[in-house]
Amino acid sequence: MRAVSLVPSLSEAVARTAPGVLVGVTDWCTHPAALDAVRVGGTKNPRVELIASLAPDLVIANEEENRAPDLQALRAAGAEVLVTEVRDVPQAFRELARVLDACGVRARPRWLDEAEETWAALPVPDDRLRAVVPIWRRPWMVLGRDTFAGDVLARLGVTPVHADHPDRYPRVPLEELRECGAELVVLPDEPYRFTADDGPEAFPGLPCALVSGRHLTWYGPSLGEAPRVLGRALRAARR
Known part of the structure; x- marks a missing residue:
């Protein structure tokens, strides 16, 4: 093959x-x-x-x-x-x-079984945060409807504000993002490489979670550790 x-x-x-x-x-x-x-x-x-x-x-x-x-x-x-x-x-x-x-x-790999078991064992979140989730800037683009990354976050207790938007990755002016009622901003390091010095400054007064884009958007072996890695970053931002 x-x-x-x-x-x-x-x-x-x-x-x-x-x-x-x-x-x-x-x-x-x-x-x-x-x-x-x-x-x-x-x-x-x-x-x-x-x-x-x-x-x-x-x-x-x-x-x-x-x-x-x-x-x-x-x-x-x-x-x-x-x-x-x-x-x-x-x-x-x-x-x-x-x-x-x-x-x-022909044989289902153990890493795939373990990753699926990890996600199946996650508790249903007892509270949810509304979050803006940019994936690009210049122009600002965010997670919209029907995305893998949005589902990942939802299972970890974070609901993207634009989850019901008609577009999957809408372009939204920054002022609208600031005024949408979000409680959190989630900034992955891919596809745009948001960092502590490039992204959080655009959202004064809102906690920002800098997260691994690979764990948020990749569907492969990283799925097994994604709940732990992302959960740690989200909890740190909420403190």
Whole structure:
């Protein structure tokens, strides 16, 4: 089996479970650190000819992270493309199992079982905080409806203020974000790299939780530790 992954979190899942299967990954596939595969460009601008030259049995993609024209070009070049959709935590586990099965993994990996058990054991939050969750600035963009990261936060007791917005990642003027009634701001370090000096200053008077973007937005082995890592950051911001 030879596979190319255009999704960083799925690259990590395949590399951990089926070493040697991945022959190509994106420039953003940073885990595991020693991942040995050809770099085929970005998630939004993969090098189709290079991918085709690797003669993969499968190209792994995602309907949100990858562009439809690129996937169509890969199919036209003769590649089989598996497109995942991940909008919540349960769907992440189903899609992970589907990807690993397509990569020839016959036994369900222990890390996947343990991650699913961790999420299933979480108590239902007895109180919830309303939060603004930016993912970009210049312009400001936030989590809207029907997102994986929004579901992750909801299961940890944080409801994105814009969870009912018509758009999944709406652009919202900063003044509106400041006046939306949020009790918390959640600032991940990807896709935009928010830091203590780049983000919190825009929301004077509101507690800000700086969180790991990998644990908030990736659906792979990081799911197993995401509740602990994110929960610690959220609790620290609320003190």
